Amino acid sequence: MRGVVMYSAGDVRVEDREDPTIIDPTDAVIRLTATCICGSDLWPYRGIEPADHQVMGHEYVGVVEEVGDEVTTIKPGDFVVGSFVISDNTCEICRAGFQSKCVHAEFVAQIGTQAEKARIPYADGTLVATPGEPDADLVPALLAASDVLGTGWFAADAAQAGPGKTVAVVGDGAVGLMAILAAKHLGAERIIAMSRHPERQKLARHYGATDIVTERGDEGVARIKELTGGLGAHSVVEAVGTQESFMQAVGATRGGGHLGYVGVNYDVTIPGIQLFFAGIHTLGGPAPVRRYLPELIRMIWDRTIDPGLVFDLTLPLERAAEGYQAMDERRATKVLLTL
């Protein structure tokens, strides 16, 4: 099969890789319908994380080709959406809703779903079948559920976005935009998008942002305070992951408020005393997308939500390198790769 390999920072190639097969009886092998490039794939691309001849990709939708003997909830021919983290969905941690910390957790990035096929371990606990074969226009939305939508949803939920709440979203990338969509759906009263890009501001408003703040860092915090009677937002989503954006998010949260954060790079260090005196709740980490998948699929199927708009460039898998470049140069928010 064909698949993406990142040879080194900036050097993305599509080449022949070995076809996956069933190894464990809980595995499934799927033929991908679509996959995509994640903001986090840019970290190795930019040399912020190591890149050394590694397979890439952790977002995926596709059709089941084969399942192991112990797989019971999905079968060959099913159209499935899966989380970017493998989970058994039966352990104590999964049952508490934190599938991304499952005792059998494994990052799909290690499997590399920017490819024609993928072996998915713990298929019952990781994949969710859609009610049938989706209309073509639903495929991008379902693909978004695999990570960016699920992650944005978790972030908004972690920030306890809901009725009566003012929610500030730091970051206007795909995850930030999805957090806005989620906050709106969860009933937030006011949603402040922190964004400098006119195109993304437009999409932010489409998804439910009521206010736009263009300032960053301390100025961004001051602006959020201004908009919230000096108190800060009840709920803040951090969807960038740099030192500045993280501390901006801490500063924008009111005392006793909730910060949900869904990505930090390796350079972020949080001054303990600053977090302490902020007096806030935090919840973060790789999102337990599997918890939300059944509901997200239902809402996409019913056309209640339209997360697919975050994809603003579509390319065939063979042209993945162009996709990386477009996202790196911020010419695209998120690139969908067709198969």
Added chain:
Amino acid sequence: MRGVVMYSAGDVRVEDREDPTIIDPTDAVIRLTATCICGSDLWPYRGIEPADHQVMGHEYVGVVEEVGDEVTTIKPGDFVVGSFVISDNTCEICRAGFQSKCVHAEFVAQIGTQAEKARIPYADGTLVATPGEPDADLVPALLAASDVLGTGWFAADAAQAGPGKTVAVVGDGAVGLMAILAAKHLGAERIIAMSRHPERQKLARHYGATDIVTERGDEGVARIKELTGGLGAHSVVEAVGTQESFMQAVGATRGGGHLGYVGVNYDVTIPGIQLFFAGIHTLGGPAPVRRYLPELIRMIWDRTIDPGLVFDLTLPLERAAEGYQAMDERRATKVLLTL
């Protein structure tokens, strides 16, 4: 009046200070019945924080001498307990239960309650009157409510200690011990005290600890994992505030679990990536003691809880310096100063 002044690290004196008077109509002036020395008072004593001729003390119980014109809920002659943070108890932040982040918050440490009298701003929002004059043996317990009990209670609550939960408490100082008492009262199934001191282990067991772990750092984390089927504790309280103890607490919390932390020193820096991959809830900061005071006073009055045992040395105010020394040398867990 007489009061404590810390001239410099290690140099604590009791000297004449000006009597407090009503300044604002929301003030009260109280005559202290008892005060005490806090673990955090050792930071300037040890030179970890600056010490320069400053008043000391933020825990207090006493009798109201005089109130300003706008004070309505307490009157001269009332016996009162107050939080270590001033709060109006009416602003939006207070109403959400985060009185330590009140828009009028002020640290009582700036007022210095290791003294015969104190002016307490926002008396209605900071002080709570007891049902009557307390029996002498209840005074230490009521004094504990002012900070260590209220702080330990908040920490256990922040960690979501409760039925079915395994709670690990990092630190066997007064706050850690109070967190154990709180976890027990909140219905925790298992309470693991991380403690090396035989005397404190004994008190930890008295207050409800079911297990003792003496290891620290990574070994302490490994031991907690061993005791919890490899998962970590549902609820962890951090009651020390050093780099090692904070990261030990993060590591001891299971994915999706809750960490409550109630003190960090200025040197603590949290690697963002480590907190991220832990996938945990955190809530910390100066405890909103005022939220819990009415209930804590009721339980002390009813003799449901006996927090007063954390005081293991009692000295007259005039001998405060000896008290600091005893705590610094760990000869005393917590020193009560009588007036």
